[in-house]
Amino acid sequence: MISIRHVYQTFGSRQILKDVSLTVKDGETMVILGASGSGKSTLLKLIIGLLKPTSGEVMVNGKDMARLSEAELNHERRHMGFVFQYSALFDSMTVKENVAFGLRMHTKMSEEEIDRIVKEKLHLVGLDGIENLMPSSLSGGMKKRVSLARAIALEPEIILYDEPTAGLDPIRSTDISLLIKHTQKVLHATSVVVTHDLKSAEMIADRMAFLYKGSFLAIGKPEELRQSPDPRVRQFMEGLPSDPDFLKEGDAP
Numbered sequence: 001m002i003s004i005r006h007v008y009q010t011f012g013s014r015q016i017l018k019d020v021s022l023t024v025k026d027g028e029t030m031v032i033l034g035a036s037g038s039g040k041s042t043l044l045k046l047i048i049g050l051l052k053p054t055s056g057e058v059m060v061n062g063k064d065m066a067r068l069s070e071a072e073l074n075h076e077r078r079h080m081g082f083v084f085q086y087s088a089l090f091d092s093m094t095v096k097e098n099v100a101f102g103l104r105m106h107t108k109m110s111e112e113e114i115d116r117i118v119k120e121k122l123h124l125v126g127l128d129g130i131e132n133l134m135p136s137s138l139s140g141g142m143k144k145r146v147s148l149a150r151a152i153a154l155e156p157e158i159i160l161y162d163e164p165t166a167g168l169d170p171i172r173s174t175d176i177s178l179l180i181k182h183t184q185k186v187l188h189a190t191s192v193v194v195t196h197d198l199k200s201a202e203m204i205a206d207r208m209a210f211l212y213k214g215s216f217l218a219i220g221k222p223e224e225l226r227q228s229p230d231p232r233v234r235q236f237m238e239g240l241p242s243d244p245d246f247l248k249e250g251d252a253p
C-alpha cells in the first residue's frame with residue numbers, strides 16, 4: 001500500500017505540492033491526472049524516495065521513505081518497477097541486457113534463470129525473439145514494451161509509470177494501455193500511473209486523482225471525476241480549453 005499524508009513540497013520559494021494526501025490500495029491502479037507542471041512527477045519521485053517531502057509523510061508498504069538510509073531505499077526499490085517517460089532504455093545494451101538489468105543488480109540468478117525470465121517477460125509484452133536487438137532498432141511502441149518488461153522482471157509489488165504513452169500514436173498508445181491492464185491482471189501489482197492521456201487513463205484506472213496546482217481537487221472512480229461538482233475537474237476530463245473564450249461561437253468544430 002502507498003499512503004501519502006499531508007505532503008507539502010517546496011523548491012526554493014515555490015510550493016509545488018500543498019497538503020497532498022492519497023492512498024493507493026494493494027493491487028489498485030491509481031492514475032494521477034493533471035496539467036503540465038501540476039506536480040505529478042514530483043509525486044512519483046516522493047514515492048520512489050528520490051525526494052524527501054518538505055513536510056508530511058510518504059509511506060510505502062508501511063515504511064516512511066524519507067527516513068530510510070540509501071541502502072534501505074535500495075532494498076525497498078527492489079520491490080518497485082519503473083516505467084519512465086520515453087522508455088529510458090540503455091542504448092549500448094541489447095534488449096536482453098536491458099530487461100536483465102535489475103535481475104543482475106539485485107539477485108544472484110544463474111544465466112539460465114536470467115534467460116528464462118527475460119524470455120518470459122518479453123513474451124508477456126508481446127515481443128518474442130528480440131533479445132539480441134539493440135534499442136536503436138526498435139520503434140517507440142516496442143521501446144515502451146521493453147521498458148515495461150524491464151520494470152516487471154523482478155515481479156515488483158509496486159509499478160510506477162511516468163507518462164507511459166507519451167510520444168506514441170493513438171493506436172500504439174491503446175496497445176500500451178491494454179498491455180498495462182493485462183500486466184496488472186497477471187501481476188496484481190499496486191500501480192501509480194502519471195499521464196495526460198485521458199483515453200489511456202480511462203482504460204487502466206481503478207481510481208483517478210486529479211492534481212491541480214499542487215493539490216488534489218478530486219479522487220475517485222473515473223465516472224465520479226466525470227461527474228465532479230468542480231468545473232475544473234470536468235473541464236479536464238472533457239479535454240476543454242483552459243480559456244473558455246477560445247471556442248467562440250462560429251469557431252466550434
Ligand SMILES: Nc1ncnc2c1ncn2[C@@H]1O[C@H](COP(=O)(O)OP(=O)(O)OP(=O)(O)O)[C@@H](O)[C@H]1O
Pocket residue numbers: 011016034035036037038039040041042043
Ligand atoms: N528539483 C526541482 N527543483 C526546482 N523545481 C522543480 C524541481 N522539480 C520540479 N520542479 C518544478 O515543479 C513543478 C512541477 O514539476 P513536475 O515535474 O512534478 O510537474 P508535472 O505535473 O509532472 O509536469 P509534466 O506533466 O510537464 O511532466 C514544475 O514547475 C517544475 O519546474
